[in-house]
Amino acid sequence: MLIKSLTLSNVRNIREARLNFHENLTIITGANGAGKSSLLEGLTILSSGKSFRTANIKSVISDKSNQLTVYCEALDSRGEPHKLGIQRDRQGGFKAKIDGHAISRLVDLTTKLPVFAIYPGFYEKVSEKRASRIKVFDWGVFHVEHQFFTVWSKYQKSLKQRNALLKQKVSAKSSELAFWTDSLINEGRQLNQMRSAYLTSIMPKFQSLLKRTSLGESIELDYYPGHARSLDLNLALAKSFESDIYRGTTGSGPHRADIRFLSGQKDIFESASRGQQKLLINTLLIAMIELFTERSEQPALVCIDDLPSELDVKNQADLIAALCSLNRTQILLTSITESSLPEAISGYNRVMFHVEHGVFQQRNLQ
Template sequence: MRLESLQVLNVRRLQDARLEATAETNLIWGPNGSGKTSILEAIHLLGTGRSFRSHKAGEVITHGAASLVVAGTVREAPNSALRSLGIEKTSSTTRIRADGEPLKSASQLADALPVLTLTADSYHLLDGGPAIRRALLDRTLFHVEHAYLEKLKRAYRALQQRNELLRKGEFSRIEIWNAQFVVHAEEMDQIRRGATDRLNRLLAEFSASNDLPEVALDYRRGWKAGMSLAELLEQHSVRDREMGFTGDGPHRAEVRISCAGRPAAQVVSRGQGKLVLAVLLAAHAELIAEKSGRRPVLLVDDLAAELDRTSVRKALSTLLGTRCQTFLTTIEPEVFANAIDASTKVFHVEQGKIRSSQAALA
């Protein structure tokens, strides 16, 4: 997958910015507040329909503007047709298009432009709650298993209906939703477990090449081992009725990240944590490529922060080794001078303006 061009209107400081990004590796540099992270944010918007920095569109739109627009052209393979994608957001509406035709959902954008993103907030994958780790796994599985999104939607629809009946005390109708919930939850569990097993094999390889204690994922499905979900829903029916919600199921799943068998957040420094996250991102990228035949676009914000130059080279080698198109941001481009080759495209951003800047690595 390759993003070949990008046009950004009214995304934070980027009032009217264009980027021709035909290279596999693209380095974007500039001072803090220049707009370089907003370029990654715009690409993320184009690939997911949302920002990675704010849930409120009004906070992303340039002050004084009514809407933002991000448009781009993508090519799935070197000889495939060029596709056009676009998204327009106001504070209350979203419109998305592909090849000039309106799309109904952001998942269609995600299918057209798969992206994986690493930012400072990604550290919450290590020290945050389980929801953020479930979300990463589920986003990856959307690209890995064609039917996964529908299974997830059906499981959560049944869960929502079951919880509503629990809150209202309408217990006579719960069995209908129990049956649907169990079927789709167990399908989700099977897919999640298989993906986690493969991710762990990839993580073992990447950990060794980065001199890290072995990074691994400890997957817990969200209900007690050795019992079926149907049995547990029956066993815990009184508890669920008293609490008014469902206490067992895939919505309670956990994917713990460990280093050498211990919780990663407890044993790694901030710098090591960034290496762990780079390894995790690379493993997810490889899984998507293996299962879908398409390599996602990687968006990596300020990789060099909190890393020494040796660690930067290791992390960069791991990420670029995936052969995914990669967009990197930095304050100091010289940090990357000996870590990337002449084919890298370099851009300088200042006050929301983008220009080619190959000489920065000289």
């Protein structure tokens, strides 16, 4: 969806705000605590029901308010108008609508409004945590492989049930354990197949983009399935059963998967500098969004919070240029001041807002 306007109520210090977005680039400036991040937070809540900053939705709702509301008017790839809205309350409940029709699954919002958020600490988290890397990768798989969420949800249920039985130290011959293990294997194989197919699709784009960077070498993406490649998942689970029982958790499977960056057979990511790691992550992200817009013919929205704090000026300019060159990609970025952003920003069609104490005012472009 291409967002035309966004309305927020009671999102942290934003009591009431309405902004008209540019179809390409929307920039928000303001001091720390003014409301920049809260705007992006509202967008991620509209897209997924969740904040990128906290799992505690109650802390996102403005003081003395019982609920927050985020609403947008948007256009699909055919130019048809749509309306999406969500309310979250302090008890954790939600009400959401798409074009006036109530929905019961937050995933329906995610499908309609693909939002990818880069926030302070994002690169560090993705660099250091396997789970964060696969989460980024799965954003792309979800939006391209339509059965991914269903299979992933079933896998998570099977994993939870199997782990509960392992904690009870059940016998290896337990029929209940066998049932959930078989279910885990079935869904796990499907997850691995979808992730592997997605990686094959994205690899040419990743390598083509990489050649334009300072790395400029042959680096391949590698999907590690969460167990030894020489073993099928059923054999991996059988081999690790004793250790799984001892630990009370399943140690092999797609929930332990990772995305690696290989040069030859060597994983270069851990030995790369911070700047090189960020460059690899950005290259992966751009390749994912390019594939998404090609496959779905729908716009994607990339939100970048406090861009200058995450990237140096050259990498800022390169990331914005790459994103702006993609078809049907809308960008929302924040910065403390306009002068903190690369000069190249002035060459793009854009709209700019300044926020103080949760109040947004559109700025004239210089």
